[in-house]
Each structure stands twice: as structure tokens, then as C-alpha cells.
Amino acid sequence: xxxxxxxxxxxxxxxxxxxxxxxxxxxxxxxxxxxxxxxxxxxxxxxxxxxxxxxxxxxxxxxxxxxxxxxxxxxxxxxxxxxxxxxxxxxxxxxxxxxxxxxxxxxxxxxxxxxxxxxxxxxxxxxxxxxxxxxxxxxxxxxxxxxxxxxxxxxxxxxxxxxxxxxxxxxxxxxxxxxxxxxxxxxxxxxxxxxxxxxxxxxxxxxxxxxxxxxxxxxxxxxxxxxxxxxxxxxxxxxxxxxxxxxxxxxxxxxxxxxxxxxxxxxxxxxxxxxxxxxxxxxxxxxxxxxxxxxxxxxxxxxxxxxxxxxxxxxxxxxxxxxxxxxxxxxxxxxxxxxxxxxxxxxxxxxxxxxxxxxxxxxxxxxxxxxxxxxxxxxxxxxxxxxxxxxxxxxxxxxxxxxxxxxxxxxxxxxxxxxxxxxxxxxxxxxxxxxxxxxxxxxxxxxxxxxxxxxxxxxxxxxxxxxxxxxx
Amino acid sequence: xxxxxxxxxxxxxxxxxxxxxxxxxxxxxxxxxxxxxxxxxxxxxxxxxxxxxxxxxxxxxxxxxxxxxxxxxxxxxxxxxxxxxxxxxxxxxxxxxxxxxxxxxxxxxxxxxxxxxxxxxxxxxxxxxxxxxxxxxxxxxxxxxxxxxxxxxxxxxxxxxxxxxxxxxxxxxxxxxxxxxxxxxxxxxxxxxxxxxxxxxxxxxxxxxxxxxxxxxxxxxxxxx
Numbered sequence: 001x002x003x004x005x006x007x008x009x010x011x012x013x014x015x016x017x018x019x020x021x022x023x024x025x026x027x028x029x030x031x032x033x034x035x036x037x038x039x040x041x042x043x044x045x046x047x048x049x050x051x052x053x054x055x056x057x058x059x060x061x062x063x064x065x066x067x068x069x070x071x072x073x074x075x076x077x078x079x080x081x082x083x084x085x086x087x088x089x090x091x092x093x094x095x096x097x098x099x100x101x102x103x104x105x106x107x108x109x110x111x112x113x114x115x116x117x118x119x120x121x122x123x124x125x126x127x128x129x130x131x132x133x134x135x136x137x138x139x140x141x142x143x144x145x146x147x148x149x150x151x152x153x154x155x156x157x158x159x160x161x162x163x164x165x166x167x168x169x170x171x172x173x174x175x176x177x178x179x180x181x182x183x184x185x186x187x188x189x190x191x192x193x194x195x196x197x198x199x200x201x202x203x204x205x206x207x208x209x210x211x212x213x214x215x216x217x218x219x220x221x222x223x224x225x226x227x228x229x230x231x232x233x234x235x236x237x238x239x240x241x242x243x244x245x246x247x248x249x250x251x252x253x254x255x256x257x258x259x260x261x262x263x264x265x266x267x268x269x270x271x272x273x274x275x276x277x278x279x280x281x282x283x284x285x286x287x288x289x290x291x292x293x294x295x296x297x298x299x300x301x302x303x304x305x306x307x308x309x310x311x312x313x314x315x316x317x318x319x320x321x322x323x324x325x326x327x328x329x330x331x332x333x334x335x336x337x338x339x340x341x342x343x344x345x346x347x348x349x350x351x352x353x354x355x356x357x358x359x360x361x362x363x364x365x366x367x368x369x370x371x372x373x374x375x376x377x378x379x380x381x382x383x384x385x386x387x388x389x390x391x392x393x394x395x396x397x398x399x400x401x402x403x404x405x406x407x408x409x410x411x412x413x414x415x416x417x418x419x420x421x422x423x424x425x426x427x428x429x430x431x432x433x434x435x436x437x438x439x440x441x442x443x444x445x446x447x448x449x450x451x452x453x454x455x456x457x458x459x460x461x462x463x464x465x466x467x468x469x470x471x472x
Numbered sequence: 473x474x475x476x477x478x479x480x481x482x483x484x485x486x487x488x489x490x491x492x493x494x495x496x497x498x499x500x501x502x503x504x505x506x507x508x509x510x511x512x513x514x515x516x517x518x519x520x521x522x523x524x525x526x527x528x529x530x531x532x533x534x535x536x537x538x539x540x541x542x543x544x545x546x547x548x549x550x551x552x553x554x555x556x557x558x559x560x561x562x563x564x565x566x567x568x569x570x571x572x573x574x575x576x577x578x579x580x581x582x583x584x585x586x587x588x589x590x591x592x593x594x595x596x597x598x599x600x601x602x603x604x605x606x607x608x609x610x611x612x613x614x615x616x617x618x619x620x621x622x623x624x625x626x627x628x629x630x631x632x633x634x635x636x637x638x639x640x641x642x643x644x645x646x647x648x649x650x651x652x653x654x655x656x657x658x659x660x661x662x663x664x665x666x667x668x669x670x671x672x673x674x675x676x677x678x679x680x681x682x683x684x685x686x687x688x689x690x691x692x693x694x695x696x697x
Binding site for chain 1: 618
């Protein structure tokens with residue numbers, strides 16, 4: 001998809017002004033964190049599992065070539081095919097080639113962020129193949145021609161009235177007077193609309209939460225069962241995954257699975273965790289005749305061995321989104337590409353470039369909640385700072401910010417000058433703010449004070465008070 | 473796509489400095505793959521005896537909206553299923569996995585139950601399947617695909633009934649992997665871990681059951697245990 005990350009400030013303002021989005025985000029802000037906290041509280045070993053999960057991912061990444069080759073070998077031994085894609089175009093071409101070879105007219109899809117990343121649907125449509133999203137959230141946004149706004153709850157930005165409007169507009173064969181006030185009615189309608197699509201599809205495409213090197217298996221985690229119908233009924237099953245999804249053994253997958261659902265939705269375990277290994281076996285009464293894995297790099301191998309390697313541990317659980325004060329204020333579309341929130345602000349510049357996505361690492365208060373809930377302890381704030389440093393070094397920061405930072409550096413690297421300036425500023429602000437104790441507006445900071453007050457300092461700097469305390 | 477393979481693996485090898493990996497290190501990686509060492513397994517289920525493990529399984533399954541019935545022997549399964557279908561106002565028509573694991577069930581004792589054995593077809597309302605294991609930790613059923621256990625039975629019908637023997641209740645997912653490996657056949661096409669009926673919360677985070685898979689998941693536990 002065409003990124004709009006350059007427009008983050010305007011996108012964010014639009015999000016803040018969107019009443020429906022704000023109602024939807026208010027639900028997300030409270031719901032997900034509360035359910036995660038309850039699930040974590042029920043499992044005394046959760047902290048230890050985070051360490052274990054981090055260790056598994058670190059080990060795998062340190063030997064990723066070995067595990068990828070073992071994985072490929074195991075897939076082939078089970079009768080499957082592995083397609084390596086260096087970039088989005090190669091991934092799209094690989095999937096299209098498989099679909100065309102199968103004579104496919106319609107394709108059902110389970111939720112796959114990799115398919116979103118490579119812009120698969122538009123490519124299939126351009127070649128006369130109809131992709132049908134089957135995850136309810138993905139189905140809703142496909143009807144609305146919108147990208148997902150969240151990596152596990154793609155339609156989280158919508159209120160049910162908006163979904164009802166979309167269903168009425170799309171399902172024109174149904175009684176226009178039917179009641180669609182409740183989520184239950186809309187779920188039933190989507191189920192009824194999609195069941196024939198499942199049965200008619202020639203190819204089913206899913207993502208993968210894990211690839212298992214030991215067995216050549218792919219694992220998906222869903223609640224709806226749409227992924228299972230997608231990959232069981234058609235003649236061909238295509239898995240789309242990126243290179244860092246591989247783990248060594250089924251035991252390693254079990255450990256990470258214990259972290260995934262609890263971090264994502266606060267469930268003990270998702271309704272369906274499905275391990276797929278090759279095509280149907282001789283004698284099987286159902287299942288696909290072909291099993292393909294399209295494995296995508298798209299810039300990830302460049303992150304290995306560098307300061308962003310830790311990002312490749314990501315399980316795509318979305319806990320960092322759900323706990324982010326910026327994400328839950330502006331919504332996912334503001335980020336302008338496939339991956340929003342803290343994980344997206346680290347990953348997106350790596351995949352589409354800092355020039356396009358330079359706003360994202362700055363769209364954070366660095367409050368640290370994301371790292372504190374990450375199931376594999378990715379140091380997201382540290383990596384956001386890495387991007388800011390690169391941006392500054394590459395002369396990509398806005399001129400005003402550069403000038404101010406240069407001034408600040410000049411002063412901060414001269415302690416005597418810094419103390420004198422800070423002391424003068426503290427006295428001046430204390431004098432100006434006497435009485436009320438805070439400022440409603442400040443020169444040069446109108447953007448900041450437009451939505452909050454600035455507390456007035458008490459008159460002496462921390463250094464001055466510390467020095468005074470020492471003398472006593 | 474072969475050029476892609478070499479480019480990607482080459483970039484990964486350089487990044488992880490694979491050329492510096494010794495033969496011993498490579499052997500250690502192969503050993504790690506082969507030995508199936510368990511990582512941390514929560515004590516929640518692992519510390520329990522068989523009776524308490526079964527109780528935990530039932531409690532966890534009910535917490536995710538399964539219904540659970542206990543019967544003493546396989547002979548009582550048809551009665552229980554007939555009772556369940558009547559209580560839920562469902563038709564007395566079943567599609568049953570053609571699996572020897574269900575052979576001990578005397579379906580003929582309930583002649584009003586109409587039974588077809590095979591894979592699920594569109595329109596089938598109720599399926600009955602065995603399982604490989606029932607995992608107490610999270611109330612999870614572990615089902616495998618095979619010539620007598622087609623996967624469509626687990627997803628197409630509105631109602632899925634799973635017959636569990638008390639001896640099949642294990643503590644953790646890792647116990648399930650061991651059972652799978654002990655069959656000595658390698659992995660089947662599909663292993664399904666099923667924890668409650670199908671659900672979605674994609675509209676305003678309200679949980680609704682029966683998104684695309686079964687709306688109801690009924691577990692019949694056979695044995696005294």
C-alpha cells in the first residue's frame with residue numbers, strides 16, 4: 001500500500017477530531033489492557049515466560065540461517081514448497097503465480113499482515129482474481145476499502161453503527177429493513193455471506209504466527225475459525241510469512257504461544273491454534289492438495305546483527321499498541337502504513353525508509369509502557385531513540401528542531417553557562433508565574449500550551465537546591 | 473525464486489556471522505532440534521494428580537463457553553448426545569468421524585439418531601469427533617487430521633461434539649507433542665488446538681460466539697477418572 005506516514009501530523013489531527021474514532025479508541029484503551037492484566041495475574045510464571053520467550057527468539061535470530069534452512073528442508077520433506085521473496089514485488093508475484101497455476105478465480109484469506117505489507121489484494125484484483133477477506137475485522141475494512149488500523153483488530157477504529165452502514169451498502173441482496181443494531185446480528189450476517197465464499201474458493205491464503213524448523217510446520221492463531229476454513233477447504237493453501245517467524249521446535253512454539261494470546265487479547269489461549277504441515281496425506285478425506293510457503297525478507301535481514309535486531313523478536317501481539325497513549329489517542333491510520341503504534345514506529349522506518357516514516361519515531365512520549373508489556377521484552381523506546389539519532393545525523397530532523405537542539409547542545413556541554421541560563425530562566429518563570437502558579441500560554445510554545453497548562457517553577461533549579469542542601 | 477533464496481540466506485549468514493560457527497556449534501544446534509527439550513512449563517496443571525487435572529480441564533473448558541458432560545462408559549454416550557441435542561433444540565442428525573476410537577459407542581442403542589460417517593459437508597449441523605488429548609492447562613482439545621479424522625468436522629458444522637476419555641487428559645501442550653511423536657508417523661497435515669467455540673470481538677470488542685466455526689462446543693468425558 002502507498003504509505004502516508006509523511007502526513008502523520010495531519011493524520012493525527014484528523015484522528016483526534018474524528019468523534020467515532022475517539023469513541024472506539026476509548027473502548028480499546030480500557031478493554032485490552034484490563035483483560036491482559038487479568039490474564040497475567042492468573043499465571044504466576046508470566047514474567048519468567050517472557051524471559052524464556054525472549055531467549056528463544058534471541059537464540060533463533062543468532063542462528064537464523066541454520067533454522068531457515070532446516071525449516072525449508074522439513075517443508076519439502078513433507079511435500080510442501082518454499083518460495084523465497086526478497087521484496088514485496090517478489091512475494092506478490094509468487095502468490096499470483098501459484099494462483100494462476102491453480103486456475104484460481106477466487107481466493108479466501110485469513111488475516112495476514114505480510115499480505116497487507118506487500119499489497120497482495122490489489123495485485124490479485126489487477127490480475128482478475130478476487131481476494132475475499134474472511135476475518136470479520138478484515139472483511140469489514142475490505143468492504144470499506146480501508147487499510148487495517150490495528151495488527152490484530154483491524155476494524156477497531158469503527159463503531160458498530162459504521163459497520164452496519166457498510167453491511168447495508170454492500171449486502172444489497174438482503175432486506176433493507178433488517179435490524180442491524182447489535183454486533184450479534186452483524187456477526188451472523190457476515191457468517192452467512194462468507195460461508196459460500198469459503199466453499200467456492202480455489203486457493204486459501206493465511207499468515208503464520210510461527211514457522212517450526214523441526215517439523216516444517218506453520219502455526220496460525222485465530223478466534224473465529226476463518227483461518228481454518230480458509231486453509232482446509234480450497235485445493236491450495238498458501239502461507240505468507242516473514243523470515244523471523246521461524247522457531248526451532250514445537251516446545252519453543254508452545255512457550256511463545258503461552259505469551260501470545262495473554263498479551264494480545266487477555267485470553268488464556270485463542271480459540272484455534274492450528275499447526276499445518278504439508279498438503280493432505282494419502283487417505284485424508286479433506287485438506288488442500290498443495291501447500292506453499294512464501295517467505296519474505298523485505299528488509300528484515302538488514303536488521304539482523306544491528307541495533308534494530310531486537311525488533312525481529314516481535315510476535316505481533318499488539319500489546320504495545322493497546323498500551324500506547326499516542327496510538328490510543330490518534331488511532332492506527334494516522335501512522336500511514338501497515339504497522340502502527342510503537343512496534344510500527346520502529347519497524348516502518350526500517351521497511352519503507354526514514355525519509356518516508358521519519359515522523360513515526362517522534363510520535364512517542366517514550367513513556368515506556370510498550371516495553372513493559374512486550375511479551376518478548378523488545379526495548380521499543382530505546383530503538384525509537386536510535387531512529388531519532390539517525391534522523392539527526394542524516395540531517396532529516398525539521399530545521400527548527402535542529403536549531404533548538406544545537407543551541408541546547410551548545411549550552412548543555414558548557415556546565416557553567418548552562419547553570420547560569422537555567423537559573424535565570426527558573427527565576428524569570430517563577431516571577432512571571434507568581435500568583436497562579438502555572439501558565440496558560442507561553443511565547444514560542446503555543447502548540448504545547450493550547451491543550452494544557454505549564455506549571456511555573458518555584459524559583460531555584462534542582463542543581464541550586466541540591467547544592468544548598470549539601471551545605472547545610 | 474532461487475536467486476531470492478541465495479540472496480536472503482546470504483544476507484542472513486553475513487549478518488549472523490555464520491562463517492564463524494564451528495562444527496561443534498552446528499552440532500549443538502542440531503542436537504537442540506532433536507532433543508525436544510521443554511522450556512518453562514507452568515505449574516498450574518503440571519503439579520496436579522489425574523483427578524485434579526481432570527477437574528482443571530473441565531473448569532477451564534467451561535470458562536471458555538464449552539459445555540461438559542460426564543458419562544461412565546462409552547455405552548452411555550448416545551444417550552448423552554441425544555439428551556444434549558434435545559436440550560439445545562438441535563436435529564437428531566450427526567456426522568461422525570469414521571474413527572476406530574469411537575467404535576465402542578453403541579449408536580444403534582438410540583435408533584432415532586441418524587448417523588453418517590465421513591467428512592463434513594455444507595449443511596451438516598452437528599459433528600462428533602474423538603481427540604488426541606485434552607489439555608488441562610487451558611481447557612484445550614487437541615485434534616489431529618487423518619483418514620478417519622477429517623478436519624472439516626471441526627469447523628463446518630454449527631455444533632461440534634468431542635468425545636474425551638479420562639485417560640486422554642494431560643497437563644500441558646508439551647504432553648500433546650509427546651503423544652503426537654509417540655505415534656511415530658510424523659506430523660499429520662493438521663493439528664488443531666481448540667479452546668472453546670468460535671468467537672470474535674471485532675465489533676466494539678464485544679465477544680460473540682460462532683463467528684465462522686462452531687457456535688457450540690460440547691465435550692463428553694467418558695470414564696470414571
